[in-house]
Amino acid sequence: MVPGQANPQWDANLAALRAYCAEHGHVDVPTVYRTADGIALGSVLVELRHKRRRGRLSADRVAALEELGVDWPPNESVWVDFLAGPSLYGWDCPSVLWLRPAYGLISPQAEASAQKEPPSYG
Template sequence: MKSPDAFGSYGRIPVLTDADPRVEGRPLPPQQIVRALRAHDEPLGIALDTSRAHLHSTADPRLPAKFTVELPAGTGDRLLAQVRLLMVRQATSPWWEGYGHAATYHDRHGHLAVPQAHRTDDGYPLGIRINGLRRAYAQGRLAQERIDALEPPRWRRPTRRWSR
C-alpha cells in the first residue's frame, strides 16, 4: 500500500477471493490493511471511529474517503456492504458503537439516565453498558479519551456529570 496521494487517498484495496485469477498466494484481509494504516494516520482513526459510532443507524457503513473497495466483477452490493462492515468493525473498538447508541439515546431523551434493563430497538444492551461505564468512571478505570468523548457540554447535567 502506498502513502496517501495529494488528495489524501491510499489508493485501492482490492478484495480478492481465492478464485480470482489475480491472486498469487494468500491475499491480506482488507481489515488487516485498514488496521495497519490506522495505526499511522490519526484522522483516519477518527473517521473510522465515527463510522463505528453510526453503525446502529445504517446497514451500509461508510468508509473514510481515503478508501476505495474493489470487488470482483459481478459481486453484489450486499457483499460490498458486508465487506465495509467487517472493515469498520475489525479496525475499531466496539466502544464506539456503544457511544453511538448512547448519543442517539441522549438526542431522543435529553439525558443519559438509562434504566439498567434498557435495550435499544436493535437489541443493544445500552442500560448495562452505561451503568458499566459509570462504574468504571467512579473507580478511575475509564480512559481519559472516553471521558472526554462522553463529557462535551451536551452530556453534562446541571448538578452532576454524566456519571449519575
C-alpha cells in the first residue's frame, strides 16, 4: 500500500466496524464475529491490534479506531477499573498484583491511571 492512496479493504473494514458500533453501542467485537456480507470483523480487529503493537499501523488509522472506542489492548479499561476498584474502597488486594504491566496484561499508562489516589469526599 502506498501512503495517501485509498485502500478499499481498510475502508470496508472501518465501515463495518462503524456499523457494528452503531448497532451494538461498543466495539468489543467477538473474535469469531462475521458481518452479514462476510467480513471477519473480529479477526480484522485482532490483526489491527497486532499491527499497532508492532508499530505497523499508521497514526491516522489508530486515531480513526480510537475515535470509535477501540481499546489497546482489548478491554484495557476494564482491567484499569478492576485494578483500581479495591483501592477505591480502601481494600488491600494483593491477589491482583499478577496483572501488573510486568506481565504485559495492561500498559504502563493504564497502570499509572489505576494507581492514582481515589477522590476525597471530605
